[in-house]
Amino acid sequence: MPERRAGQRISRLAVLGIAVLGLAGCGSGPRPEASPSTGAPTFLDLVRASSPAKQLRFRPVLGTAEGVSTGTPPRERDRQSTDPAVQQRTLRSFACGSTRPDPLTGEDDADLPLVTCARSGGVRYLLGPAVLDGSAIKSAGLGEAQGNTGFAVDVTFTPDGSAKWAELTAKNVGKTIAIVVGAEVIIAPCIQQAMPGGRAQISGWFSLSEAEDIVDWLDAQ
Template identity: 45%
Template sequence: MGGVRILLLAAVAVLATGCQAEVAGHAAPTGFIVKDGTQLRFRPVLAELPPGPATGSAGDRQSTDPAVQQAAAQAFDCAQGKPDPLGGRDDPALPLVSCDRAQGTKYILGPGFLSGADVSRVDATLDPQTGSSVINLSFTAKGARTWAEWTGQNVGKQVAVVLRSRVLTAPAVQSAITGGETQITGKFTLPEARQLARDIAGG
């Protein structure tokens, strides 16, 4: 997947590395409701490491020490199909070393600032204007306020959508996103977009 974008209602855009997509505001979608709000988290991306074999011994993936975080990322095995030892038991108040299992990209993430409880609905549709596949996220009133504040303060930075300790996508913010509606679009088919929407909702 290529870059990811997040847009505010009629304008604002986010372009990210790792997964090409766009996020914008739309009418409230109908689709999937997040099954377990404790398993979905939004975390800031502190560092991104390219895919590569695991090197060194396994370290503390939730350390607050940058050196330990780097070592843990290098040692983390992101092989497809391999279960994550944390499996959703990570502490949202602490940093997290994780990866995108599809691409193998490794991430060092900051503490979570939003959870699945802040997302009211997720859906995947075709954009009638562009014909491209889009994923719509609707936030609760509380989630929308937090999202607007965080994106406004972190323009140019990436945010990871993490399910059960695994990164699903990691867009970068270009502008503050207000209104409670976010849309992800990119170089994926509608079935792929629907699968990502299902994954975000918890499968």
């Protein structure tokens, strides 16, 4: 991949408006990187296991909860309820950090809300229906993350994906959007302004090899 390194490592922050998906401001979300002490899967492990690419979804964040869950553990169908009262009860009672596989991994309905956890297990999320998924991504390239936090993946959306991305960011300025892989929130960055250009950047302290592998995975879909 030497040719891609030479051609795509140049930072394009000014052109793409990358600060829109910065990890600061209205919601930082979980750091998309495994703790060496836990042996938890990395973002790269998760995207490799998620095929087709539609399992990578963009969902607006409607609410969050932290700390110990309270109440009776919810039924699986409650996690995708459209009833606001059930959603709030499920958000309070859903427990993160289970060692068992999540039964909704790859099985959640993209058209329904979703109560789920950050990959790190520290935050519970109530998410709205998916606005777009990995099939809206036209191409991916290697970039450099803002603030010297490693490498990143620059994403170009399809024409339809670009329109949905522009609408999503315009309607959610000052709010957070969750990037979900296999029903798990990988990162929930803050949207600071509308992005009509059909481009974005996924960053998360990736090493060069991790970012290159993610680009390969996205381009292969």
